[in-house]
Amino acid sequence: MKFAKRVAGTQNAGLNDLYTAPDPQQISFAGGYPDPAMFPQKALQVAMGEAMTNRAAFQYADSWGFRPLRDQLAAMMAADGIKTSGEHLIITQGAQQGIDLTARLMLNPGDGLVVEAPTYLGALAAFNQYEPTYYEAPMQADGMDLVALKKILMTHQVKMIYTVPDFQNPTGAVMSLEKRRALVRLANQFDVLILEDGPYRFLRYEGTTLPPVKVFDTEGRVVFLGSMSKILSPSLRLGWLIADPEIMAGIEALKGAADVESSALIQRAVSQYLSRVDFPAHLAQLRKTYRQKRDVMLDALHCHLPADFTITDPQGGFFLWLQGPKGLDMTALQREVLLPAHVSVVAGRNLSPAHSMVSGARLTFAAPAIGDIEPGVQRLAAALSQGARQVQAR
Amino acid sequence: MKFAKRVAGTQNAGLNDLYTAPDPQQISFAGGYPDPAMFPQKALQVAMGEAMTNRAAFQYADSWGFRPLRDQLAAMMAADGIKTSGEHLIITQGAQQGIDLTARLMLNPGDGLVVEAPTYLGALAAFNQYEPTYYEAPMQADGMDLVALKKILMTHQVKMIYTVPDFQNPTGAVMSLEKRRALVRLANQFDVLILEDGPYRFLRYEGTTLPPVKVFDTEGRVVFLGSMSKILSPSLRLGWLIADPEIMAGIEALKGAADVESSALIQRAVSQYLSRVDFPAHLAQLRKTYRQKRDVMLDALHCHLPADFTITDPQGGFFLWLQGPKGLDMTALQREVLLPAHVSVVAGRNLSPAHSMVSGARLTFAAPAIGDIEPGVQRLAAALSQGARQVQAR
Numbered sequence: 001m002k003f004a005k006r007v008a009g010t011q012n013a014g015l016n017d018l019y020t021a022p023d024p025q026q027i028s029f030a031g032g033y034p035d036p037a038m039f040p041q042k043a044l045q046v047a048m049g050e051a052m053t054n055r056a057a058f059q060y061a062d063s064w065g066f067r068p069l070r071d072q073l074a075a076m077m078a079a080d081g082i083k084t085s086g087e088h089l090i091i092t093q094g095a096q097q098g099i100d101l102t103a104r105l106m107l108n109p110g111d112g113l114v115v116e117a118p119t120y121l122g123a124l125a126a127f128n129q130y131e132p133t134y135y136e137a138p139m140q141a142d143g144m145d146l147v148a149l150k151k152i153l154m155t156h157q158v159k160m161i162y163t164v165p166d167f168q169n170p171t172g173a174v175m176s177l178e179k180r181r182a183l184v185r186l187a188n189q190f191d192v193l194i195l196e197d198g199p200y201r202f203l204r205y206e207g208t209t210l211p212p213v214k215v216f217d218t219e220g221r222v223v224f225l226g227s228m229s230k231i232l233s234p235s236l237r238l239g240w241l242i243a244d245p246e247i248m249a250g251i252e253a254l255k256g257a258a259d260v261e262s263s264a265l266i267q268r269a270v271s272q273y274l275s276r277v278d279f280p281a282h283l284a285q286l287r288k289t290y291r292q293k294r295d296v297m298l299d300a301l302h303c304h305l306p307a308d309f310t311i312t313d314p315q316g317g318f319f320l321w322l323q324g325p326k327g328l329d330m331t332a333l334q335r336e337v338l339l340p341a342h343v344s345v346v347a348g349r350n351l352s353p354a355h356s357m358v359s360g361a362r363l364t365f366a367a368p369a370i371g372d373i374e375p376g377v378q379r380l381a382a383a384l385s386q387g388a389r390q391v392q393a394r
Numbered sequence: 395m396k397f398a399k400r401v402a403g404t405q406n407a408g409l410n411d412l413y414t415a416p417d418p419q420q421i422s423f424a425g426g427y428p429d430p431a432m433f434p435q436k437a438l439q440v441a442m443g444e445a446m447t448n449r450a451a452f453q454y455a456d457s458w459g460f461r462p463l464r465d466q467l468a469a470m471m472a473a474d475g476i477k478t479s480g481e482h483l484i485i486t487q488g489a490q491q492g493i494d495l496t497a498r499l500m501l502n503p504g505d506g507l508v509v510e511a512p513t514y515l516g517a518l519a520a521f522n523q524y525e526p527t528y529y530e531a532p533m534q535a536d537g538m539d540l541v542a543l544k545k546i547l548m549t550h551q552v553k554m555i556y557t558v559p560d561f562q563n564p565t566g567a568v569m570s571l572e573k574r575r576a577l578v579r580l581a582n583q584f585d586v587l588i589l590e591d592g593p594y595r596f597l598r599y600e601g602t603t604l605p606p607v608k609v610f611d612t613e614g615r616v617v618f619l620g621s622m623s624k625i626l627s628p629s630l631r632l633g634w635l636i637a638d639p640e641i642m643a644g645i646e647a648l649k650g651a652a653d654v655e656s657s658a659l660i661q662r663a664v665s666q667y668l669s670r671v672d673f674p675a676h677l678a679q680l681r682k683t684y685r686q687k688r689d690v691m692l693d694a695l696h697c698h699l700p701a702d703f704t705i706t707d708p709q710g711g712f713f714l715w716l717q718g719p720k721g722l723d724m725t726a727l728q729r730e731v732l733l734p735a736h737v738s739v740v741a742g743r744n745l746s747p748a749h750s751m752v753s754g755a756r757l758t759f760a761a762p763a764i765g766d767i768e769p770g771v772q773r774l775a776a777a778l779s780q781g782a783r784q785v786q787a788r
């Protein structure tokens with residue numbers, strides 16, 4: 001039996017790179033895990049307990065999701081600038097399913113798809129299944145390179161642009177206000193859908209929050225994805241997708257075909273949670289904790305990194321980008337030097353479809369315990385120095 | 395913006411037929427909902443409470459699923475005849491996601507896919523996204539017509555066969571032992587994958603349980619799907635897929651790309667539940683309740699149905715098939731006569747890819763309250779008589 005053509009690309013996406021072999025001594029800067037100390041365990045227990053008193057929570061519901069929760073999330077997004085209502089918001093299995101369903105809605109094999117380079121590994125894994133023709137728009141300090149994007153749009157048929165405008169995965173960069181407006185103008189001009197992935201939006205540690213790209217959408221061509229994974233708990237598998245009616249009708253049909261619906265039980269529990277707690281205060285607490293961790297990480301990196309490595313300076317989110325000297329193969333370095341030194345990152349190789357980012361890596365400051373960050377960075381810096389010498393010696 | 399080609403088929407799959415307009419007076423024989431009185435609410439509350447004491451339940455885990463639960467489900471399936479272990483079992487979002495992922499693994503556009511006629515609506519909705527070339531093997535009292543199947547296999551390239559061998563959705567039929575063996579022989583001979591969907595396996599109300607088709611698999615070409623939706627609670631969205639290693643590796647990659655993983659929280663709760671309760675006793679209770687409902691329904695139908703309608707005689711599961719006279723359009727009848735009479739079924743039109751079953755309908759006895767079944771059947775029978783006269787009068 002031969003598998004479908006789409007499978008090869010998905011199996012090779014490198015998702016397993018996120019899970020390095022178990023090593024109790026390892027300090028990992030790899031997986032984009034939230035700090036487990038920040039899960040509001042007690043409040044979620046109470047909310048779940050309350051949800052479970054209702055027998056309807058155990059039955060089938062519908063593919064759209066639990067309407068009170070959709071209304072709550074829509075209100076949260078409205079406060080964030082997106083004029084929407086629960087009617088235009090559908091619940092997904094994390095933002096990952098939103099990526100999958102939007103790609104499924106839009107992409108025939110060979111259709112043009114622009115991604116940032118580097119970009120989120122899991123998005124590429126989802127996109128690969130739809131066999132797009134990829135184009136890379138390089139990341140800059142203020143977001144996607146729109147000059148490069150325009151060149152792509154003028155010379156190729158493009159169906160969709162995928163962007164993480166806020167605290168981008170993996171660079172931590174924020175797309176500037178001017179670029180947000182210009183991105184929508186380009187999408188309008190070239191009749192392209194923008195998939196805006198916003199799991200880190202509520203995690204800004206300094207500076208001014210910019211409106212979502214969706215706010216500038218004049219023609220219903222921006223799909224916004226949100227998620228509770230980074231700001232509440234990933235095991236809730238609770239994301240949301242905001243889109244205009246025609247797109248939404250398509251997404252809802254695809255959602256039903258994919259897994260019927262998301263868990264009504266989880267949705268009711270999250271709805272209970274949101275109505276019982278001061279969620280903005282919870283977010284403020286997250287920001288405080290992650291800001292401290294980021295500061296420790298940046299200080300340590302600035303102090304210890306070899307001179308030929310640079311890092312980005314994220315104002316929020318979970319990640320920063322470590323850029324090594326030209327010619328460095330971070331994947332080999334990880335295997336040969338970092339892992340034996342009990343430290344890990346996500347090597348850049350699989351973070352762009354053309355494998356153009358081989359000498360960089362994604363580092364997270366969110367997951368490791370705060371006391372592990374400086375020792376981990378010291379190990380990392382020592383290993384990088386050693387590895388760079390080995391690489392040069394070849 | 396134009397949607398991908400695959401979307402049209404999915405939007406037209408008729409999944410929404412399962413959800414008729416809200417009508418508080420309606421007695422519905424349509425949706426395949428379990429009886430809400432049978433949800434073990436208290437035991438699930440306790441299990442969830444226990445799961446939530448562990449902080450790891452809130453974090454990312456992995457795409458395979460919670461290993462203790464995989465082992466528990468594998469043991470349950472081993473007791474049912476499938477020699478397997480947790481290693482060869484992956485957790486899915488209900489069996490629906492198992493259907494989606496297996497189709498995604500196997501089907502290029504145009505690939506041959508055999509389905510039973512009639513078959514499960516949701517499976518067609520999932521399959522449509524992969525744009526297969528459908529072939530219909532008619533259902534018989536002892537399962538899929540294998541003479542018809544062999545003819546299809548001899549004259550067309552077929553990649554996959556989808557079957558619900560136990561208490562088939564929508565006919566309630568059980569595939570005979572001889573046919574189970576012969577089906578695997580044919581699959582071996584023609585190099586085809588068998589997708590065995592078994593959500594009703596544990597709901598036999600009389601007669602002898604037959605082994606799953608997977609038991610006769612000699613070449614690793616049968617994928618088995620199980621689900622907690624009908625035997626515990628649909629809102630857990632907890633299904634499982636059993637396959638051999640090569641297929642499993644592909645499924646796991648696709649699962650990661652589709653939604654990263656299923657909820658570790660839910661999985662830990664179900665694992666707790668299974669280790670705390672006497673699950674076979676729970677299943678016995680379900681069988682007792684549903685058997686009573688089935689008996690009431692069959693008695694009422696035999697008593698009230700017009701002479702030109704026939705029904706199947708299910709030994710388990712949730713459904714039976716109502717066959718009307720040739721030329722009857724059950725979809726029109728539902729719209730014009732049944733819904734105004736406050737009773738509903740699932741009309742046969744969308745239950746086969748060629749829309750070949752227009753004069754039949756799926757009825758469930760699982761969802762309605764036992765006291766509603768006879769009055770509902772009376773309404774249905776009266777409406778059918780009236781409708782058949784109207785149809786003849788045209």
